[in-house]
Amino acid sequence: ARLLLATANxxxxxxxxxxxxxxxxxxxxxLVGLADFPGYPDVPETGLTFGENxxxxxxxxxxxxxxxxxxxxxxxxxxxxxxxxxxxxxxxSGAHGDDAANLDLVLAQVSDVGDEHRGAAFVCAAAxxxxxxxxxxxxxxxxxxxxxARRGEGGFGYxxxxxxxxxxxxxxxxxxxxxxxxxxxxxxxxxxxKVVAKELPR
Ligand code: ITT
Numbered sequence: 001a002r003l004l005l006a007t008a009n010x011x012x013x014x015x016x017x018x019x020x021x022x023x024x025x026x027x028x029x030x031l032v033g034l035a036d037f038p039g040y041p042d043v044p045e046t047g048l049t050f051g052e053n054x055x056x057x058x059x060x061x062x063x064x065x066x067x068x069x070x071x072x073x074x075x076x077x078x079x080x081x082x083x084x085x086x087x088x089x090x091x092x093s094g095a096h097g098d099d100a101a102n103l104d105l106v107l108a109q110v111s112d113v114g115d116e117h118r119g120a121a122f123v124c125a126a127a128x129x130x131x132x133x134x135x136x137x138x139x140x141x142x143x144x145x146x147x148x149a150r151r152g153e154g155g156f157g158y159x160x161x162x163x164x165x166x167x168x169x170x171x172x173x174x175x176x177x178x179x180x181x182x183x184x185x186x187x188x189x190x191x192x193x194k195v196v197a198k199e200l201p202r
Pocket of ligand 1: 006007008009012045072073074075076089090097099102122155156157158159171183185
């Protein structure tokens, strides 16, 4: 089946294709990104929750392309920052998509927070919207805590400062498959893969 993934984030596209291939078998799902639709507009993410934003992105994609569309809305919720940056994770430092600046700002904001209070969670909402209007929404989380300095080169976004519960390596020090096994996105999209298999049988 051919699915639109309504994202401008290339690293999400790579992670998602990998997760769906592992869940459903190679070549079951062909994800196409927004890059294949020149002129696709920037869709304002006005939702107050990850789920609302995932649905906004997926609905717009299905409406504009006629393809079954999946969308991911994700981010980091930091306990000491009352759940922020949350839905603002990609634009926390102002510049949309400047991962390094966003990470530096969060680190600075928790610099005075003691070791026992550095809890955080990655959250991923994954939506599927079909051209016939049917909608599905699932969520996955990975809990952990924030380090005081970066470690590792893998992953993206806030991965270098996030140590998952029970882990000795940051998400950026895990292999792609190791990250998928425990990540918010891995959990959400393995759940969504079951829905895709039911809604879009081959
Ligand atoms: P689209 O809206 O086009 O999908 P985006 O990058 O703007 O792309 P979001 O609005 O969902 O996506 O913001 C997600 C941000 O949350 C992302 O830029 C990272 O800063 C952070 N994030 C999400 N998943 C992450 C992960 O697996 N590891 C590290 N940081 C992550």
